[in-house]
Amino acid sequence: MAPWRRWLSPMPRADIPTPERKLENRNMSRNDRSPRSARASAGLVPNDENASDSSTVARRDTQSAVSVYRSRGWCPLPLREGTKFPPVDDTTGNKPYPDVPVVWAEFAEDHDAARANLANRMPAFTDEDHGLFEVIGIDVDEYDEKHGAETLAALIAEHGELPPTFSSTSRGADSPSRIYFYLVPAGMKWAGKPGPDIEIIQRTHRYAVAWPSVVEGREYRWYDPQGRACDVPDVATFPDLPDSWVEHLRKGKAEAPRADVEEFDDLAEALGWLEENIPGYDAPMSGQMDRQTDPDKLAEEATGGAHDAMLARVHEVVRLAAEGHHGLKAALDRIESAFAAEVLGDRRDMLTARLEWNRALCGDVSDLADDVANDRVRISKVGGYTADDIEIDVSGLREALSWQVVPQIGSVDVTPYDSNDTDRGRIFNEAMGDLLKPIAGGDEWAFWNDRLGRLFRLDESKVIGRFWSRAVIENYKQTAERLRKSAVELEAVGNGDDAKDAESQAKAIHRDGVSAGNLNKIRPGLNMAHIVHPHPIDPAEFDTDAMTLGTPNGIIDYTDAKRTNATVYDVLRRGGHADKVLSSTVEYTPGIASPVLDTFFQTFIPNRETRRYVQRALGYCLLGGNPDRRIVFLLGQTSTGKSSLIEACGKCLGDYAHSFEVNTLFRETKDGKPVPELLSLRHSRMIFASEVGADNRLHVNKIKRMTGGDTQTRRTLYSGKMQEFTPMFTPVITTNSMPRIDGADDALDARLLVLPFNHQAPRGGPKLIMPKEDPDALRALLVWLVDGLLDYLRNGLDTDVPAEVAKAQDGARMQVNEFRMWADRKFVTPDEVPTSKRVSRQAALDVWLKDRAMGRVPHSLRNLTDGDEFQERMRGIYGGRAPRSVTVIDKKGNKSRKSVSFYKTPFMLRDSAEREDDQ
Incomplete structure (x- = not known):
C-alpha cells in the first residue's frame, strides 16, 4: 500500500x-x-x-x-x-x-x-x-x-x-x-x-x-x-x-466544483457584461494590471504552454479588475495578442485559436458574474486603482477582497426587539453569530476570516464599516419588507384591519432601520453588543506563542526550526482557529527577489559580515518575549539608511510592529499610573522609536523591567481595571548618538545591542528607491527577517560578532554609562603596563574618593561612596580581583614582598601614561 x-x-x-x-x-x-x-x-x-x-x-x-x-x-x-x-x-x-x-x-x-x-x-x-x-x-x-x-x-x-x-x-x-x-x-x-x-x-x-x-x-x-x-x-x-x-x-x-453556472455563449455578450459592470474597463491600466500583462513576460510564459498561460492571465486580470484595477480592456488585448502570436501557424489555425480564446474569456467572465450574483464577490465601485497607482500592495488588495466574501451574515426577525441601543446590539450579535466576538477590556472585536485562514482584531470603526449595515440595517429592511408583503396578502383576502396593522408596523420598523444608520445610534448599539455578548474573548489569549508569526497567507512556525535546521522554505503552514495570532502586512513568499532591497543593503551596509549580523539581530525581534533581554540601537549619522530600514520593517510586519514614545516607556513613572501606550504595545514583536539622542534621558530600571520578561500590571485610561501581561516586544531605537541612561551599570551593558550604520548614499548618485515604497521589497524583507531569526536560533547573538559591531558596542556603552565615562577619563589600558605603573584596586578607589571630594564625578554618581559598590562597577569594566606578589620599596629603601590586589585587565593612570608619551 x-x-x-x-x-x-x-x-x-x-x-x-x-x-x-x-x-x-x-x-x-x-x-x-x-x-x-x-x-x-x-x-x-x-x-x-x-x-x-x-x-x-x-x-x-x-x-x-x-x-x-x-x-x-x-x-x-x-x-x-x-x-x-x-x-x-x-x-x-x-x-x-x-x-x-x-x-x-x-x-x-x-x-x-x-x-x-x-x-x-x-x-x-x-x-x-x-x-x-x-x-x-x-x-x-x-x-x-x-x-x-x-x-x-x-x-x-x-x-x-x-x-x-x-x-x-x-x-x-x-x-x-x-x-x-x-x-x-x-x-x-x-x-x-x-x-x-x-x-x-x-x-x-x-x-x-x-x-x-x-x-x-x-x-x-x-x-x-x-x-x-x-x-x-x-x-x-x-x-x-x-x-x-x-x-x-x-x-x-481542490476547490469545490461549480455547478449550474449560467455561461456566456457569445464573446460580445461577455465583453458587454464587463464593460457594464467593471469600473475603469476601458481606462488606462493600473500599475499592477500593467505589470501582470507585461508583453515580454507574456511572451515568455506562452512559450512554456500557451493555453495554460493564457487561462492563468485571463483569470488574474479579470479578478484584478473586480478588485478595482483599471484597464481590463487593454490588458485582455495584450493577452490575446501574446496568445495568438504563439499559437497561430504551425500549432493552430485562426478559427481554433479564436474558439480557444473565446471559451477561456467567456468561462472566466461567467464565473465572475456568478460570484457577483450569489454575493460571493462584490465588485469595487468606488476608488479604483488607476494608471497613477504604479506600486500597489497586492496582498493588501487580496485581503480587502476577502472581506467582500465573508460568510453570509444571518437573517434576523427584528419584530421581538425594542428600538433601543441594547436591542440593536442584540440584533447585531444574533446576525453575526460566531463570526465576530468581542475582545474583553476594550472596544475591539475578533473576526476569523476563513478565506484567508487568519484571525483579525478589528477596532470599532472597522466593525462599523464592514458589518453594521449588513447585520442591523439590512435586517430592519428585510423585516419591514416581509411585513409589507404580509399586509398585501391580508388585504387580498379581505382582512383589512390586520393589513393596516402590518403596514403600520412595517413603516415603524423601516423608520427604525433608517435611524439605525445614524452614527449616534451605531456607536451606542455596537457598544452594547460588546457588553451583552455571551462569549467575549480574553485579550490574554492572543499571540501567546512566541514561536509563531501570522501572515496573510499562513502561519510562520519556527517551533522546531532549530532542531530540524529549517530554512525559510520550511516554516510556513496554514492557520487554524486555534491560532489566535496577529498578522504581518505582506504575504510570506520565500524565494522572492528584490533588486530594490539588495541595492539598499549594498549601499548602507556594504560589509557582508556586518549585514548578516544586522539581519540576525533584527530577525531576533520576531521572536516573542525578548528572551535575551535586549534593547537594540541602530547608531549612525543622518542619511545612513537606519530609519528607512526600520520604517520598512514596520510596514511589512503590520500588527507586529508599532512606534512608541521613548520617554513614555523608559522614564520612571508613578506605579499604577495609566499607560495606555504600553497596553497597546503588548502584542507587538518589534517596537521602534526614531532619532532618539543625547537630549533624551532614560532610566536603567525601567529599561530592565521592559526588557526583562517581567509581568506588567497596568490599568487602561479612565478605568480602574488592572491588566496583567508580559510584553512580547523587543525595543529598537534609531539614534545619531546614544541617549543618557540614569543608573546605567554593567547589567545594562549586557542588554545593549548596538548596530552601526556608517555609510551614506553617495552624493550625486541616482536616487534610491526605499524598501518601504516597493511591495516586492517588503515581501523580500519579511523573508530576510525570518532568515535572520533562523540564524539567531542556530547561533545566538553573542557568537561571530563582527569587529565593526563590537567597536560600536564598546563606544555606545561608554556613552550611556557615566561611570565608564569617568573611568575612561582617568585610566587607560595600553598593550603593556609596567607593574610599577599598574593601578591596584585600592589605588583606584583612592582616585575615585579624591575626585568625589573635589566634585569631579558625575552628579548622578555622587552618592556612590560604598567601596563594595565602587569595586562592583570597576569589576564590570576591568574584570575581577587579580592578586599578585610584588616587590615594595619603603622610604628607607628597604625591599619586601607583598600581595597586592589588582584587576584582571591591567591599566594605568591616564595622566601617567600621557607623561610617559611626552618624554
Missing part, C-alpha cells in the same frame, strides 16, 4: 463528484495492484495478438468506443473530428462530471459522432476497501522544440523512479512523447506544470485525447507498461503514484 493511502478514509468523500458508475474491486487485492497482474481482468491484448471485439468495433465507430471506456471507469467526451479542442461546454474544468450519454447524444445532433475524436476527463472512482481515488496523467511533450523527456529524467532523479504504467500517444511506440497514467488520492489539487514541456492532467484541469482519435493523420493508441499496443485499460489497474511524487506535485485541496 502506498503511504499516501493512509490519508484516505475508507468511505468516499462527499465533496468529490464522481462519474455515474462505481467500480468494483474486479477480484483484485489492493495489495496486488501492478498493471501486469491486472492484465487478465482488464482484457488487455498486445498489439501482435488478436484485438478484442470491442476494440475492433471502436476503431470503426467512436461512439461505440464510448461504452467500452465507460465500462472501464473513464469519462469519455466528444471532440470534433480531427481536432483536440474545444470540448463541449460545461464538461471540463472545475465542474461536476457530466452525464456522458446525454453529452454524446446532444453532440450527435450537429456532428458525426461515429467519426468524432474522443477526450477522457480524468476520472474518480470508489474502491470498496480503500475509498475514493482519482487518475492523473503526466503529459510529456517530446517533439520539435519541446524536450519534456529531459525534464522527466530530471524529476525522476530528484523524486525517484516512476512505476511502469499504461500510456497513450499518437506518436508511436518508440516515442517518449506520451501521457502516463497513475492513481492519486482524491480531492487534491496538483501542480499544472511541474517543469518545462510537462503538464499534469487532472480532474479539474485539461483532458487526455485518446484512441480512436486521429489528429494530423496520426491515430492515438494505448500501450501497456511493457510498451506494447493494447486495448483500453481499466482505470482500477493503474499503479499508485509514488509517495515522493505525490508530495512534490500536491498543491493542497
Whole structure:
C-alpha cells in the first residue's frame, strides 16, 4: 500500500463528484495492484495478438468506443473530428462530471459522432476497501522544440523512479512523447506544470485525447507498461503514484466544483457584461494590471504552454479588475495578442485559436458574474486603482477582497426587539453569530476570516464599516419588507384591519432601520453588543506563542526550526482557529527577489559580515518575549539608511510592529499610573522609536523591567481595571548618538545591542528607491527577517560578532554609562603596563574618593561612596580581583614582598601614561 493511502478514509468523500458508475474491486487485492497482474481482468491484448471485439468495433465507430471506456471507469467526451479542442461546454474544468450519454447524444445532433475524436476527463472512482481515488496523467511533450523527456529524467532523479504504467500517444511506440497514467488520492489539487514541456492532467484541469482519435493523420493508441499496443485499460489497474511524487506535485485541496453556472455563449455578450459592470474597463491600466500583462513576460510564459498561460492571465486580470484595477480592456488585448502570436501557424489555425480564446474569456467572465450574483464577490465601485497607482500592495488588495466574501451574515426577525441601543446590539450579535466576538477590556472585536485562514482584531470603526449595515440595517429592511408583503396578502383576502396593522408596523420598523444608520445610534448599539455578548474573548489569549508569526497567507512556525535546521522554505503552514495570532502586512513568499532591497543593503551596509549580523539581530525581534533581554540601537549619522530600514520593517510586519514614545516607556513613572501606550504595545514583536539622542534621558530600571520578561500590571485610561501581561516586544531605537541612561551599570551593558550604520548614499548618485515604497521589497524583507531569526536560533547573538559591531558596542556603552565615562577619563589600558605603573584596586578607589571630594564625578554618581559598590562597577569594566606578589620599596629603601590586589585587565593612570608619551 502506498503511504499516501493512509490519508484516505475508507468511505468516499462527499465533496468529490464522481462519474455515474462505481467500480468494483474486479477480484483484485489492493495489495496486488501492478498493471501486469491486472492484465487478465482488464482484457488487455498486445498489439501482435488478436484485438478484442470491442476494440475492433471502436476503431470503426467512436461512439461505440464510448461504452467500452465507460465500462472501464473513464469519462469519455466528444471532440470534433480531427481536432483536440474545444470540448463541449460545461464538461471540463472545475465542474461536476457530466452525464456522458446525454453529452454524446446532444453532440450527435450537429456532428458525426461515429467519426468524432474522443477526450477522457480524468476520472474518480470508489474502491470498496480503500475509498475514493482519482487518475492523473503526466503529459510529456517530446517533439520539435519541446524536450519534456529531459525534464522527466530530471524529476525522476530528484523524486525517484516512476512505476511502469499504461500510456497513450499518437506518436508511436518508440516515442517518449506520451501521457502516463497513475492513481492519486482524491480531492487534491496538483501542480499544472511541474517543469518545462510537462503538464499534469487532472480532474479539474485539461483532458487526455485518446484512441480512436486521429489528429494530423496520426491515430492515438494505448500501450501497456511493457510498451506494447493494447486495448483500453481499466482505470482500477493503474499503479499508485509514488509517495515522493505525490508530495512534490500536491498543491493542497481542490476547490469545490461549480455547478449550474449560467455561461456566456457569445464573446460580445461577455465583453458587454464587463464593460457594464467593471469600473475603469476601458481606462488606462493600473500599475499592477500593467505589470501582470507585461508583453515580454507574456511572451515568455506562452512559450512554456500557451493555453495554460493564457487561462492563468485571463483569470488574474479579470479578478484584478473586480478588485478595482483599471484597464481590463487593454490588458485582455495584450493577452490575446501574446496568445495568438504563439499559437497561430504551425500549432493552430485562426478559427481554433479564436474558439480557444473565446471559451477561456467567456468561462472566466461567467464565473465572475456568478460570484457577483450569489454575493460571493462584490465588485469595487468606488476608488479604483488607476494608471497613477504604479506600486500597489497586492496582498493588501487580496485581503480587502476577502472581506467582500465573508460568510453570509444571518437573517434576523427584528419584530421581538425594542428600538433601543441594547436591542440593536442584540440584533447585531444574533446576525453575526460566531463570526465576530468581542475582545474583553476594550472596544475591539475578533473576526476569523476563513478565506484567508487568519484571525483579525478589528477596532470599532472597522466593525462599523464592514458589518453594521449588513447585520442591523439590512435586517430592519428585510423585516419591514416581509411585513409589507404580509399586509398585501391580508388585504387580498379581505382582512383589512390586520393589513393596516402590518403596514403600520412595517413603516415603524423601516423608520427604525433608517435611524439605525445614524452614527449616534451605531456607536451606542455596537457598544452594547460588546457588553451583552455571551462569549467575549480574553485579550490574554492572543499571540501567546512566541514561536509563531501570522501572515496573510499562513502561519510562520519556527517551533522546531532549530532542531530540524529549517530554512525559510520550511516554516510556513496554514492557520487554524486555534491560532489566535496577529498578522504581518505582506504575504510570506520565500524565494522572492528584490533588486530594490539588495541595492539598499549594498549601499548602507556594504560589509557582508556586518549585514548578516544586522539581519540576525533584527530577525531576533520576531521572536516573542525578548528572551535575551535586549534593547537594540541602530547608531549612525543622518542619511545612513537606519530609519528607512526600520520604517520598512514596520510596514511589512503590520500588527507586529508599532512606534512608541521613548520617554513614555523608559522614564520612571508613578506605579499604577495609566499607560495606555504600553497596553497597546503588548502584542507587538518589534517596537521602534526614531532619532532618539543625547537630549533624551532614560532610566536603567525601567529599561530592565521592559526588557526583562517581567509581568506588567497596568490599568487602561479612565478605568480602574488592572491588566496583567508580559510584553512580547523587543525595543529598537534609531539614534545619531546614544541617549543618557540614569543608573546605567554593567547589567545594562549586557542588554545593549548596538548596530552601526556608517555609510551614506553617495552624493550625486541616482536616487534610491526605499524598501518601504516597493511591495516586492517588503515581501523580500519579511523573508530576510525570518532568515535572520533562523540564524539567531542556530547561533545566538553573542557568537561571530563582527569587529565593526563590537567597536560600536564598546563606544555606545561608554556613552550611556557615566561611570565608564569617568573611568575612561582617568585610566587607560595600553598593550603593556609596567607593574610599577599598574593601578591596584585600592589605588583606584583612592582616585575615585579624591575626585568625589573635589566634585569631579558625575552628579548622578555622587552618592556612590560604598567601596563594595565602587569595586562592583570597576569589576564590570576591568574584570575581577587579580592578586599578585610584588616587590615594595619603603622610604628607607628597604625591599619586601607583598600581595597586592589588582584587576584582571591591567591599566594605568591616564595622566601617567600621557607623561610617559611626552618624554
